[in-house]
Amino acid sequence: MKSASLSRPLTHTRAVARLASGAALLCAALLAHAGVRVPAPDPLQGDGRVSAFYTWDADVPASPGVLLRSEPLPATLGLANASRQLRILYSSTDGVGGSTPIAVSGALFIPQGTAPQGGWPIVAWAHGTFGMADICAPSWFGRSWRDVRYLNAWLKAGFAVVATDYQGLGTPGPNPQLNNRSNSYTLLDSVRAALRGVPGLANEVVLVGQSQGGSAVIAAAGYAPRYAPDLNVRATVATGIIYNAPHATLASLAPFKTRFRRDPERVDPTLAYEFYSVLSAQQIDPTLKPEDVLTDAARPLLEQSRISCLASLESDAELAGLTRANTLKPGAQARLQKWWDAYLAYPTLKLNMPVFVGVGADDGLAPAELALAKDACAAGTTVEAHLYEGLEHNGTVNASLNDSLPFVRRVLAGESIAPVCEPHEQAPRAVVGQDDGAH
Template sequence: MKIENNRAPKWQASARVKFGTRFAASLAALLAFSTVLAAGARAPAPNPLQGDGRVSAFYSWDDEIPVHPGELLRSERLPSTLGLANAGQQLRLLYSSTDGVDGKTPIAVSGALFLPKGQPPQGGWPIVAWGHGTFGMADICAPSWFGRSYRDVRYLNAWLQQGFAVVATDYQGLGTPGPNPQLNNRSNSYTMLDSVRAVLHSVPGLSNQVVLVGQSQGGSAVFAAAGYASTYAPELDIRGTVATGVIYNAPKQTLATLAPFKTAYQRDPNRIDSTLAYQFYSVLSAQQIDPELKASDILTDSALPILEQSRISCLASLEDDAALAGLTTANTVKPGANARLQAWWDAYLKFPTLKIKSPVFIGIGADDGLAPLELSLAKDACAAGTTVEAHLYAGREHNGTVNTSLEDSIPFVRKVLAGQPVTPVCSPVEQDPRL
């Protein structure tokens, strides 16, 4: 393990011994695995059109990337300004993973690790593997470099306070060179599962009791990761999944039966809408799998300059730009253009399965535009055989559901860690979180 700074964590020496022992014990499995993957790879050359650059040298791995995913390449202390108040130790990480787009090429991925204060319990701290929501596609948008929203700071501090270590991937291509495939569930799943592998291999005081926790893009990623885990990372003990604001690409037959979305937040095609920022990221992501896709076929001439901003801007800044430019759905997206994105949507957002071995918590805001799809996911996953505990929160939209759900998700996680049964709730009744 290579430490970039001069002050290595106290566990550095023991981590080397521990990792070396495990490496020797699993050598045969590693050799078998390496015959499936490419025999090592180098990080791609930085591409400014994909938002590469403007981060420190820590994020660029110049040596050959190990073919075995989940190896910690190096770590350094995370600046306190980017940290969490309830963390006793916090590190920036670089580790090996697998390109989730082609499914085979070794890649380097960045992230962060937060350990609770105090001494770990017997057996080690259980792990929350965190999947963040959409934050941008440029390297500088990696949360381990840019920092986190106050919403997420509050949320992750709560898990630390409950005695969970938090490992937080930046996802493929954020921070590190190469394109960020944004909503590619396989990519986000692989990087999340490999972040857990990396810290379990190298950091003492952790327990192989893992809970996958995510919001929005991360909510979709953790549901997918729970499905991929049995084949991609079967050694991980995934006890449960907590997902809020899940993006679900429902089957067409399900979409045809969805009830109209009812909310106090009305969707007006002529209203200035800062959330159109997501549309620009979607176009850039779709072009990664279809280079022939022209942005001008999707976006109007008045919107195209903001697309160029999306290559370098993180979400909050891009939302401001969209609002200041007076963008509305009507003057941004060409009629019928979203159909051109369907192939990308279908390829990237698919789940490997709806039948998850461990219980799944789904938190839904009744005023979230994704609520009908999230409710459908709860029903569809239940029908597939997954134990789902779903909650529907009155008056909460996409972002407001995250911290509100802690009142229910923490007890859920305590149950799954203790091996206690979870009562399925497939069609939740709307509940007022203020009561």
């Protein structure tokens, strides 16, 4: 009798617990689908010094790819071959945590002339590293002459260009820099927002990126089927790709001519990237102290990197006489490698669309880029790779147009792509008909 009398309260307690648990799960589900507010600005992450356009004061919609607002992009920040150009703000998903709604900025450029039936096909442009402060967002800061010429060529070829700024650039919150999932989500959602909010565009999408953006588009091509299945991603074009290549693949590559040489005693302006790496690593590991990885001579530039865009920081690194030997402490690369490996991970190299890979033989990243082409081929992706003699990281972008534009046209026309997994060096050619890219 004693145990029977106790069974009722115990059963009741379990029932209440189940109800409470169910209510908690329901609340969690509702919260997961409810909009959230943007984070408070953090000057240590470079937030601020942009217009009010970049801060969304209401809840961010839980649905990614919603166009929140737009405004005309100033002519000085525009592209000469655009008939219309907008600064855009749209909803996306935090790619670091993988679930929280965020607001992201970017730009949209519409070609001149009459749109083809069904609308303009879209180039989703993933830019290279500009810096980590809000003012470095290309929709606010502007674009390099290299990128202006490149994007003008795509506009001239009849493609609208949607250009994300990435998470936390322009908008409040940290920029996770080389986080491939973050850059992929914001890139794909920029296209969704443009398609939903701006008439005259076709759901015929080509992912195009350079350097950090080259890595982003390879990742985005892998994330798209499950994160953005509504997008019709037809092709991917990547140059200057960042890839953690397996040693076995690197060892299997055929030798090629290159003028690239790494001298640890040479003054190197590209050490600017190392300071952004430290800021990114601290986002993951707040216990990381600058003195753990940077020398006394280099540490002042870490504070500068919070507010400076890349070109300025590279100039400062050169003026400070920084070399790889006098910037990084022994063991620094191993300490930073933890965030590097996690952020640069690809969801898959088996992609369901053809991929163009452009590699400059004089680019220090060339071995890794060639390794990616080989590994993607081995995974079952159709890759057309090109290796350009005498070109470095930046020079490959525009020179590759002679091959990447015809590649994209063939894909959109439904033609098959002959795989080129291990390219031979070819001499670059001047891009026929490319204008000077003036604004």
